[in-house]
Amino acid sequence: MEKDLELTSNSLVSMDKLEKNTDLKEKLWNKDFVLLLQGQIVSVFGDNIYDMALRFWILVNTGSITLMGILMTSTIIPSIFISPLAGTFIDRHDRRKILIAADILRGISILIIGLLALKGHLQVWMILISGIIMGLCSSFFNPSIDSSIPDIIPKSKILKGTSIFSLASTGNEIVGNAFGGFLVQMLGAPILFIFNGLSFLFSAFCTGFAKIPTIPQEAKNISFFNDLKLGMNFVKKSKGLKSLLITMCFFNFCASMSMTLTMPWFRSNNSLGIGFYGIAMAINTFGMFLGFTYLSIIEIKREKRFFALIASGSILSITMIIYSLTLNLYLISVMFFVDGFCIAVLSSIIQSSIQLFVPSNIRSKVFAFKNTLASALMPLGMILAGILGEKLRMNMIICADYIAFLLLFAYLSTLSSVKKIVNL
Template sequence: MYKLWTKNFTILTLGSFVSALGSSAAGVAFGIMIFQKTGSPLTLALFMVANIIPRVLTGFLAGPFVDRHSRRKIIYMLDFGSTIIFTLIALVLFTGYFNVLIFTMVGAFLGIMDTVYQIAFMSMFPEVIEPGQHSKAYSLSSLIWPISAAVMAPVAAFMIENFEFGIAMLMLFNAFSFGIAAIMETTIRLDEKLNTSKVSGLQFVEDLKEGFRYYKVEKGILGIGILFAAFSFVYMTHDLLRMPYFINSDTLTIQDYSFLITAGSVGRILGGIIHYTFKYPPNKRYLIAIFVYFSVEIMSASMLYLPYLLMVGISFIVGLLSVTSYNIRMTATQVYIPAHMRGRVNSVQGLLWNIGAIFGAILMGGIAEYSSLDYRFIMLLAAIVSVGAIILIPVRMKHEFKKIYNADI
């Protein structure tokens, strides 16, 4: 009988949760700081793009690298590095200094670090899970960020609105959380399954080619990547415009915005608990995923037209359903992809998603900056991309998607 809470799984999960607490607070703080200082949605969009573009380039390099080197060491070394960087950011902010170009460059560098970290984490996480425990493990993993956001979004909003150096204090807290996580992660002991094939002069290029060849064979995995690139286009639009909508509102506040985040996070927490407790019938996962995709996209795009209390309720439902999407996709794909290929395949997935996010930020940020369109209407326009992608990809490619989603894991 295999158990879920092994030593390695416990350490990696708790370490991720600790660092996510700080990252949730810092993520809210960075976006609010940029928009408050500049008042420009396009500048905020360019800041986000500057964080994403290095991810696109790094993803190509990181995939083969992660497949050949200890993911455990990569993870804790990057967390130690983040401790140093966010400590320096906090010290600079305590002086009152702000320069949008410098902070954009810092954001770009943090994007590089996070890309390598995410590929390493996604590639190692399945290896700390015992056989038959993947669904529960990914259900728990899906709770980490929602719990962190539910707790830290209101705290971050309160600190920003009530303390002169609230953002600096949040950055210092983030540095502390990364340091704790890194120390915990050094205690993981794991016999990692790495790519040990002989390295030739252009082995890096061959590794990349092998990753792309995998997509030619596995059309379902490619379809999932393109689908979530479309979703990333829309999610970036929401991330870009929701917070400015609340800041510019005559009746809504940053604290109201934080409670909207919390509602969605609480929904994700409940959804994660449901997934942890109950296992969906394998032969129904594809249909459940399609229902969730349509529901989430439509409700997310229209919620800001509703009275505030209904916004909060819809945000909760979207969070609840989003966990279903995450759990089905991550559980199915990460088990389906061979262990020695995960780094390269995940890096290409990340590339597709980041391309979608870049187009969403630049296009929709430009529309928000140079048109008089209501931010809510721009979000509705963006939903055309995601809803259209659902119809064109998973609905049309149902056999390929069912092979992955409906597998009995």
């Protein structure tokens, strides 16, 4: 135990040196940040188009909605089991090389799928294998990128930097949803598969020119599983960090339940309808886009971030409670917009707070642990929503869902340990 504490202490000293070097960079838009961002913009856009093209191909070639759901979730399941191990591996190796390798593997995998589809040889089992490869690569890629951002930009700009990455993802989602169907019809699914594969290779190319600081390697003196244990112990000992992780995971659980029930709830009410569901989702995404845009431009003072966290979570909960109790189209539209804006603020503050608080040498482990919890709870929320939705009124389930979330934020507002981390 004393040896573990000594290693952690040495790592933190090394981290202080790393953070001082990082703070020497005066601006957010440095070369390394831009390189990672532009690679992400292209690959995320390719991903959004790929998802739509894949759904189209599955429905045209199999006609099975159930099979489509199974294949779409094949990328999630591997991350549930591999993420904790992946996080430890990342903290012990060069993150830049991991990012490049993950993008190349994903790019080659999707290119093969596209070429097979173009030749008419693509089969369902091939898509399943490709989905598993994508999920495994994402288990290494996502914690690597999350842990790298704080080491390539100044600490004072982390909230903005995180928001800009999220803004790029949300903007791509809007563009993908707007033009994805048109592109599928005009170019066909195989061409879009190939485009997505090339987008990953472009991301790898951009990352190859970026410089990501090397993580202090004291962890090499201990075994892999003891290193994994160090990360888990760090989370256990920090009450504030545990509360933030629980909040993020519980939000994913609540959101997965409400989103699972929202479409059938709209469909079951003639005053809403399935057509308005698409409009409401677009409004929600636009709210998120403006939220991330706001945070990428406006600097929230450190002493006000905890208030912004509690306010955004509370308002988010209240908007969803109101939505569940009304059938007024205009009121629901406003609630979905406000909800999207608050989601952007909430997720950005939590993400940046974790990035600031956790030392670089265990940051990937913490983010991998967070991703595992989130990935595991979302399918559970969907299943539970489906079971309850057949027995109870769907809007009442959504209402109870967000009442519980509101109570969680009422409790969070009393925790000084969370306030300390968020206001770093």
